[in-house]
Amino acid sequence: MKFVFSEIAQGFRRNLSMVVSVVLVTFISLTFVGTASLLQMQIGQMKNYWYDRAQVAVYMCSDVSASDVCPQGEASDDLKAAVKEKLESKTLSEYIDKYYFEDHEQAYKTFQDQFEGNAVAKYVTANQLNETYWVKLKDSTQSQIITESFTGVAGVEEVRDQRSYLDQIFSILNAASLAAIGIATLMLFSAALLISTTIRLSAFSRRRELGIMRLVGASNFYIQLPFILEGVMAATIGSVLAGGAVLAIVQFFVQGYLAERLPFTSFVGLTDGLLVVPMLIAAGIVLAALASGLAIRRYLRI
Amino acid sequence: MISISNVSKQYKGSPRPALNNVSLEVEKGDFVFLVGASGSGKSSLMRLMLREDVPTKGSVHVLGENLVGIPSRRVPFFRRRLGVVFQDFRLLPNKTVAQNIAFSLEVIGKSQGFIQEAVPEVLRLVGLDGKADRLPSELSGGEQQRVALARAIVNKPALLLADEPTGNLDPSTSQDIMALIERINLAGTTVIMATHDRGIVDRLKKRVVELKDGEIIRDQVGGSY
Known part of the structure; x- marks a missing residue:
């Protein structure tokens, strides 16, 4: 285990700029995902509220x-x-x-x-x-x-x-959240590509160690683990930042700004935000594990 | 120990096979020189025994494993049972002598206690005690090859594969390294050594297998180059 962590630390140091870009891209794309899902929740809440009164x-x-x-x-x-x-x-x-x-x-x-x-x-x-x-x-x-x-x-x-008026408003909001999800998907895709490039670079800079590890019989799992964890840790930092950003948006923009100006509308609150955050972090981790796992497997097969 | 039968290896884009219908049996405790010109197929044969490659035809059995059918997840466990040294030593330049050997034990999951005992012991065995904290760049070529040998035998393998271990060394250093390899062989480890060094082969009078154009043209006990 000590060995695994020292390997990750080395990998981070060796391609710091790539790691930073992975962190940023996952941060921004997951913030989009989080905002889009909150917008969907908001639409759901408003539908309930207004349809009831329609x-x-x-x-x-x-x-x-x-x-x-x-x-x-x-x-x-x-x-x-x-x-x-x-x-x-x-x-x-x-x-x-x-x-x-x-x-x-x-x-x-x-x-x-x-x-x-x-x-x-x-x-x-x-x-x-x-x-x-x-x-x-x-x-x-x-x-x-x-x-x-x-x-x-x-x-x-x-x-x-009256619902026919509401439907127009909701379809606009819905289109906005779908656009956000579309952008988020595109960015998540680029995040996955970036992660796999980073991992391949990291593997390339460590090819001597990798060759020796294979020679002395280190198991594939043992060889791959530091690389996968490297990607996962970078993405985790990004998704935690995204979670923080989503909570900040809920707290300061929705509750602090919108809710005060539109007092008769119910808005999503921190509880909804806290529901979204673990989802974002899980998504980031799964994405990074898959991307870096595939990248290192392909690299090691050659 | 090693049983190779009717093995051919054809690389893509090459008109003639690197190995052509090669068969070879090696018993436990044997010492075998593989000789032949560059491109005769020595390295191809070594790669097959290490399971870095699979033959196009024929079967390869090493240490009781069928290396043609072995699933790739079992390959690492197979490699832990043999030791390998190369002409270019393959040491990690940013790790000390002791760390280089410890690294190969760490990555196969040995305990710290085992490592702390085994590393000084094997360094004493190859005559490098007192140099544990040096970096490879601070050592002579002969000393670097000793480190590589120490790493290869620290796990007490039943088989040592040496691919031109003296290729980068001067004659007197080569003799020291050969003395060490002979000692390893006397302790019971089977040794397969590919070499170009006529002097060493002639002096040791061991079994000699000569390859030419991918075929075995001589297999002689007590032979010379």
Whole structure:
């Protein structure tokens, strides 16, 4: 064992610059992997949070609705009552958690709150805003039922699932995390190549010892072990740094910056970060062991 | 001890075989000189006995191992049972004499206790006591070859393969080295020695196997060059 460690120390000293580059490349690529997986976790959390709150809006016809869907103009009280009756009917009510009706005045108030200070708020009148039945489903994925029941019904202008807005946001976030994973894969590949080059260089600079070791009958495992450990140790340093970087991002950027500015969103925390770190370190170690093991085997066969 | 039968070795890109239908039997305790011009096949034969190469045809048995069929993970364990010396000594330049010998014991997993006992003992045997802490560059050629011999026999091998061990040494130093190898042989170790040195072969009157163009043309007990 003493021999093995002195060999590793010698190897590190002999090609320090290569070892440093292995450390850096694994550090950066695993930081990408860690960030991408945290982003995936974040998307999952936000989906849970927002999908739970997503409602289906049944917009009733107003004076300004297009005449092809609303030929009768403003929906009459009878038509509104018909929609309400249908929402309370046996077939639909078992899917619905709760619903409420928003009339012109309430819609106007919500609109003014949302667009306070915006020029558009001055020009909008209460009559231009739809009266709406907001429906909260027990299972927000079943919005299809409401859409099918009310689309085309007299007095209904449009049925809209809020999830369709959310899906756009999530697909953007998803694309970002996929891009990060793509970059990370590419970098991990180059890290593997770099590790195997480093190991081959290290073996070349020790070819005299290697020749003598084989001559006196050192087992293959004994010959290869220092090289594999050299790669693994360099990669471990890189992955520990990457783990630290991921935790720092969670602590200082997500919790310290984002969470303070967006108080109504739940963000990934240190517990999620601590879940990712061992994964990163394990990935770094496995990658390095495979890359250096293959490199030294190929080198020794020749 | 060694049984080589009908062995041929053809290297890629070479028109004629390095060894052509060679058969050789060596008994325990024998001392055999392999002689012949450069390119006659001596080194090829040594490489086969060390299992650095496998023959194209024929079979090689050394120390009870079938070297053609032996799985590569068993090769290191086979090599621990024999000693090898070369013309160029093959010592590690940045390790002292004692460390060079200890290294070959460390890498096969011997205990520190064993190493501390075996190294001074073998250095005394080859006449190098007192030089344990020298670097190879501070030694003469003859002394370096003694270190190489010490390393080869520290494990008490049953077989010593010597590939022109005196090739880089002057005649009187060569005699000292040969005296040492003879002593190793008298202690029971079988010796196979490839050499160009006519004087040594003629003086020792041992079994001589002569190779020419990859074939054995003479196998004579008590022969000369």
